[in-house]
Amino acid sequence: MTRVRKTRILAGTALAAVIVASGHHARAEMPEGDAASSYGCRSLEEIAELQMIEGQDGMFFRILADLRLQHAFTDQTVDHLAAMAKALEKNGTTLIYVPLPTKSQVLPELVPERASLYGFDAGIATEIYNDVIRRLNDKGVAAVDIATPMRKNNRNGFGEYSFFQADFHWTAHGADVAAKAIGDRLKALPAYADVTPVRF
Numbered sequence: 001m002t003r004v005r006k007t008r009i010l011a012g013t014a015l016a017a018v019i020v021a022s023g024h025h026a027r028a029e030m031p032e033g034d035a036a037s038s039y040g041c042r043s044l045e046e047i048a049e050l051q052m053i054e055g056q057d058g059m060f061f062r063i064l065a066d067l068r069l070q071h072a073f074t075d076q077t078v079d080h081l082a083a084m085a086k087a088l089e090k091n092g093t094t095l096i097y098v099p100l101p102t103k104s105q106v107l108p109e110l111v112p113e114r115a116s117l118y119g120f121d122a123g124i125a126t127e128i129y130n131d132v133i134r135r136l137n138d139k140g141v142a143a144v145d146i147a148t149p150m151r152k153n154n155r156n157g158f159g160e161y162s163f164f165q166a167d168f169h170w171t172a173h174g175a176d177v178a179a180k181a182i183g184d185r186l187k188a189l190p191a192y193a194d195v196t197p198v199r200f
Contacts, residue, residue: 037054038054038057038058039054039058039166041054044060045063050062051063051064052066053067053112053114053115053118054112055107055110055111055112055115056109056110056112057110057165058165058166059103059107059110059161059163059165060165060166060167061103061104061111061115062103062168063118065102065168066102066103066104066168067102067104067111067115067118067119067120068102068119071099071102071125071128071129071132072128072131072132073131073132073135073136078135078136078139078141079139081095081097081136081139081141082136082139082140082141085097085139085140085141085142086140094142094189094191095141095142096142096144096182096185096186097136097141097142097143097144098143098144098146098178098182099129099132099133099143099144099146099147100146101129101146101147101150101151102125103163103168104120104122104125105122105125105126105129105147105151106147106150106151106154106162106163106174107151107154107161107162107163108122108125108126108151126147129145129147130145130147133145142185142189144181144182144185145181146177146178146181146182148181149177149178149180149181150162150174150177150178150181153177154174155173156173160172160173161173161174162174162177
């Protein structure tokens with residue numbers, strides 16, 4: 001066997017060894033407890049323009065928009081909304097305020113464990129949302145909790161979640177649950193007693 005041929009064989013063997021080693025290294029870096037991507041996605045947290053992580057059942061969560069917890073209202077914000085509600089009430093209009101829950105607040109059971117590395121805590125996220133609703137209602141603002149019904153009824157009989165798996169918008173099911181919660185809150189208002197329901 002010539003020296004050139006031996007060199008090529010050795011180089012090819014070395015390259016194959018590097019590729020195999022790289023594959024083992026990549027697998028070793030996969031976080032324990034996190035399932036493989038349903039779509040074959042990798043490194044979405046580092047390289048994607050819109051950083052996200054994939055949870056269970058192929059559900060994607062945006063790191064900055066779905067996992068953030070800074071939704072708490074300051075006292076000033078609550079007071080301003082209360083003042084707006086009173087001003088509108090003087091002119092015969094009732095302010096209905098509906099805080100929109102994030103995907104992670106509605107589907108916490110599908111959020112991957114590593115979301116905690118970005119500060120996500122399902123209990124805190126739920127409490128912050130509930131606190132906003134409670135404080136607004138205490139100030140006379142008709143605030144509607146749609147997170148609780150969307151969380152309790154987050155999947156219909158066809159397997160459709162309240163949110164699209166690869167999108168951050170509501171599905172028809174999610175919109176239906178939210179609309180019913182808002183409708184129930186409207187019916188509880190004193191002014192609704194004088195309303196004659198009509199069908200469209």
